[in-house]
Amino acid sequence: MDIGIGIPNSVRGTTGPQLLEWARRAEAAGFSSLGTIGRVAYPSYEELTVFAAAGAVTERIRFLSNVLIAPTRSTAELAKQAATVQQLTGGRLTLGVSPGGREDDYLVTGRDFAARGRLFDQQLTDLQRAFAGAPLVEGSAPVVPDGTGPVPILIGGSSDAAIRRTVQFGTGWTAGGVPPQMIAPFVERVRAAWRDAGRGGSPRIVALNYFGLGDTEERSRGYLLDYYGFLGPETAEMIAGSAHRSPEAVRDVIPAFEEAGVDELVLDPTVGDPAQVDLLARAALG
Numbered sequence: 214m215d216i217g218i219g220i221p222n223s224v225r226g227t228t229g230p231q232l233l234e235w236a237r238r239a240e241a242a243g244f245s246s247l248g249t250i251g252r253v254a255y256p257s258y259e260e261l262t263v264f265a266a267a268g269a270v271t272e273r274i275r276f277l278s279n280v281l282i283a284p285t286r287s288t289a290e291l292a293k294q295a296a297t298v299q300q301l302t303g304g305r306l307t308l309g310v311s312p313g314g315r316e317d318d319y320l321v322t323g324r325d326f327a328a329r330g331r332l333f334d335q336q337l338t339d340l341q342r343a344f345a346g347a348p349l350v351e352g353s354a355p356v357v358p359d360g361t362g363p364v365p366i367l368i369g370g371s372s373d374a375a376i377r378r379t380v381q382f383g384t385g386w387t388a389g390g391v392p393p394q395m396i397a398p399f400v401e402r403v404r405a406a407w408r409d410a411g412r413g414g415s416p417r418i419v420a421l422n423y424f425g426l427g428d429t430e431e432r433s434r435g436y437l438l439d440y441y442g443f444l445g446p447e448t449a450e451m452i453a454g455s456a457h458r459s460p461e462a463v464r465d466v467i468p469a470f471e472e473a474g475v476d477e478l479v480l481d482p483t484v485g486d487p488a489q490v491d492l493l494a495r496a497a498l499g
Contacts, residue, residue: 219481227485385417
């Protein structure tokens with residue numbers, strides 16, 4: 214199983230130079246991917262812009278939006294942004310996307326929250342066309358740079374629709390912030406649907422979990438309580454309490470995710486100090 218690390222694009226107070234230093238350290242440490250989490254109505258750094266900058270200071274590490282709330286953008290904008298990052302980074306981008314669940318992300322972008330599922334399905338169809346170099350509107354020019362090719366897509370979510378979209382449009386599925394025992398049954402459903410649809414190979418399965426190492430528990434908990442406050446205090450408290458806050462906790466959870474059938478575990482930060490990269494590397498990579 215690959216071990217990736219999130220980049221603290223959503224941790225309040227993180228600076229631009231810290232994000233770039235984080236990317237450099239993550240590549241040097243040997244992590245497989247840099248992941249972002251994404252919302253619009255939050256004072257965070259935009260994911261694909263962060264990847265473009267991180268690509269300029271790295272050479273190997275992959276990039277995964279985990280997840281980007283796709284229907285808050287037009288398909289043309291998203292396709293062009295993703296294709297630009299793909300070209301600038303030599304093909305290192307994977308788009309993890311979902312329709313999300315926060316109405317304010319849609320309100321601030323002038324999108325229809327109630328129609329997000331329908332919009333997402335159409336968007337996934339149109340992204341395939343855009344990455345194939347086809348025009349999105351009859352009589353117009355293509356929107357992505359020539360020769361970009363397909364950008365791999367992972368689907369986020371835990372609904373029947375997420376499984377359908379994974380099989381129809383994705384190269385795999387990504388799970389956000391839940392323990393391995395909750396992921397395993399859904400992984401089996403995704404793989405069974407993949408086989409039943411006659412798709413070759415196997416879907417790529419990615420999971421995200423939070424961490425905060427060293428003397429950072431107060432900051433770590435405060436960030437997660439703030440970020441997930443919209444879910445209510447009980448759920449936010451559960452998420453804040455689930456972050457791995459010791460090297461032993463990190464080491465213990467890795468084999469559990471591997472046993473659940475996960476191909477890549479992305480450990481996402483709750484503190485923006487780049488020293489967290491080195492602490493996690495010692496715990497997770499040996």
